[in-house]
Amino acid sequence: MSRFVGAGLISWAIFGLVLTSCQQKSAKKADLPEPQETIVGRIDSLEKVLLHEDVALNDAAAAQIVKDYLRYQERWPDDPKCPDYLFKAADVMRGMYRVQDACTALDLLVRRYPKSPQAPEALFFAGFMLHNDISEQEKANEFLQRVIDEYPLHPRAVEARQMIQVMGMDEQDLLRYLEEQGSKGGAS
Numbered sequence: 001m002s003r004f005v006g007a008g009l010i011s012w013a014i015f016g017l018v019l020t021s022c023q024q025k026s027a028k029k030a031d032l033p034e035p036q037e038t039i040v041g042r043i044d045s046l047e048k049v050l051l052h053e054d055v056a057l058n059d060a061a062a063a064q065i066v067k068d069y070l071r072y073q074e075r076w077p078d079d080p081k082c083p084d085y086l087f088k089a090a091d092v093m094r095g096m097y098r099v100q101d102a103c104t105a106l107d108l109l110v111r112r113y114p115k116s117p118q119a120p121e122a123l124f125f126a127g128f129m130l131h132n133d134i135s136e137q138e139k140a141n142e143f144l145q146r147v148i149d150e151y152p153l154h155p156r157a158v159e160a161r162q163m164i165q166v167m168g169m170d171e172q173d174l175l176r177y178l179e180e181q182g183s184k185g186g187a188s
Contacts (some may be wrong), residue, residue, distance in 0.1 A: 036076060044067050050092065052087045062092050070105070072098055083109050083116035090125065103143070120151035137167055
């Protein structure tokens with residue numbers, strides 16, 4: 001009888017080792033990063049959903065696509081899609097009323113990809129959001145000044161100068177400024 005008990009204990013020990021081994025393998029699979037194609041496919045699908053629906057009505061899709069955009073640029077920072085994905089992440093975050101997070105993503109875009117076509121646009125967009133969406137004039141001014149300093153020949157530099165000029169104006173000064181600009185435009 002003791003031989004059967006010993007054989008039973010050995011069987012249970014082997015079963016336990018096999019079970020533990022299988023659980024460890026499935027846990028390792030869960031820890032593996034998703035393949036690039038999987039993330040790109042999900043991004044493409046979510047972009048289609050978000051283009052046809054209001055972001056406010058589909059918070060889950062918006063949150064997932066932001067997560068995927070950011071994850072993608074972390075995992076494949078040299079991929080040419082990264083600046084575009086960061087810009088899109090910021091745009092979606094703005095729609096989710098996460099302006100500070102959007103500005104952080106745009107700042108990251110400029111720091112990592114300063115030569116990309118989106119870089120001056122990103123600085124301008126951040127300044128625009130800070131000024132118009134949450135009235136943080138000082139931070140807005142910093143982003144707009146960076147457009148002027150870092151991309152002086154870009155068309156957004158001209159717009160940044162104009163925006164800085166009107167940001168501090170009260171309503172009467174702004175109306176007077178716009179009238180002057182209108183009369184200059186009509187005279188040419």
